[in-house]
Amino acid sequence: MNQEPQDPQGAAERRHGLRRVRHMSNWTAAGLIAATAVTTVYLARGSGMTSTPSAAARASAASAANGASAAPGTHKSCITVPVATSGGSGVTRQAPVTKCSSGAAGSGPVVIYVTRPPNAEDN
């Protein structure tokens, strides 16, 4: 029968060493996990991958808030202001001022880009 040499002090030192290694590994693993999580969140913010709703989801929520619901198969938009005025010849301009309730867009000025050349004439 083959037996280990009897050395109580050596065995105790070996067990203590193993415990230290295990403790170090646990802390290292925890640190790595935490670092990975922080990096992931940082990168996600940088690429715009936030947990906020998409524009479509916001529009849908706004529609629901307005009491409107889209019929199946139809396009549901968030056009809440008149896009044109019918008022007889000469009463034609309508400057929409109301913004969509979702706040998803529409924070700009009424006329956002004037392209008319200064010397252009119609008729």
Added chain:
Amino acid sequence: MSTLAPPVSITGLPCLSAGVSHVAVDRGWILVSIGTDTAAVAERNALGTNVRVAVWPAHHLAAALGAVDAELDRLDRTASRFRDDSEISRVHQAGGGSHQVSQGLAEAVGVALAAARWTGGLVDPTVGAAIIGLGYDRDFAAIRTESGARGWEPTPEREPVPGKGPVPGKEPVPGWESVSLEGIRLTVPAGVRLDLGATAKGLGSDRAAVAAWRAAGGGGVLVSLGGDIAVAGEPPGSGWPIMVADSSILPSGTETGTEAGAGADGAAGQLVRLAAGAVATSSVTSRRWRQHGRVVHHIVDPRTGHPARGPWRTVSVAAASCAQANAAATAAIVAGGSAEAWLSARGLPARLVTHGGVVRRVNGWPAAEGGRVPAPPRLSELIGARSGVTGEMDGQEGRRA
């Protein structure tokens, strides 16, 4: 047509950041914010009035504007009586007679004659000399500047009162039956001047809406030519939101409104939704000017040669085509007390406003703010005259059904 300028990127500007990447800029289109990038809206001046185009999806805008420009050019070159070099002006300059005209002018005159027949002469393209006699002989912007055009002032004293005496400059109206159109052969008696104002803008909106929709390749398009509005394709949501209003609710001294609803007499503008067809409005509160000390306006009663008088200051009509809506709205102003019955008999949804601000609605015109205008009936009388457009609109409405 002028040369297209290089497209200008508008990416990143507010309100249109998602849908529109480029837009043609050569004709002076101005982008208008509507508070969402679901659709895109642009406007410019043309044909002596304001033109608006709305499209969805928004990235269809550039294609739609190009098509609208082409149609406006065509209408201006053929049917404008304010251009000396237009085709209709050349017919007038020749002193009438028989002329072979373009398909575009033939269609415009054909629609005007069909409207005259359909309305029993309540609208008549031979009022040209009468309206010129009243002083409307050039672009209205010039008249406004030179003669002190009047804004709406809702007092009885400000109403045109041509019946109380002859209007200086009044000319007889020869009558639409004196004009003949066979194919593209137009025959006009000497001295007759055609004014296609009761139908031409509507026809232009019809043409432009269909052309823009075809150019866009889908989605939905709205074209407003001086407030005569035609839609094509699929509307956004339950319909394009549009305002019906007249100058009585607009701030004094301007024709540019903001939000309607400021009317002091209960006839404030109304927001409605238009899913198909067209809406046009005629009003005696706009295009008014002074002649020899009296206020006149641009809607002439062909039966008298005078500015129309009657109980209505503004009439809005929905119809399957904008030319038809345009003719019906003008006919209702001229018809006066019989307008409601005339419109009811034809099944056309309409909103009529008296000089005192009382609103009357016929044939299901919505009473509620934001209500949807009911689908107007297809009346063969005037639709049939729209060669080149009818087929497209027929197919379009079939899909909607």
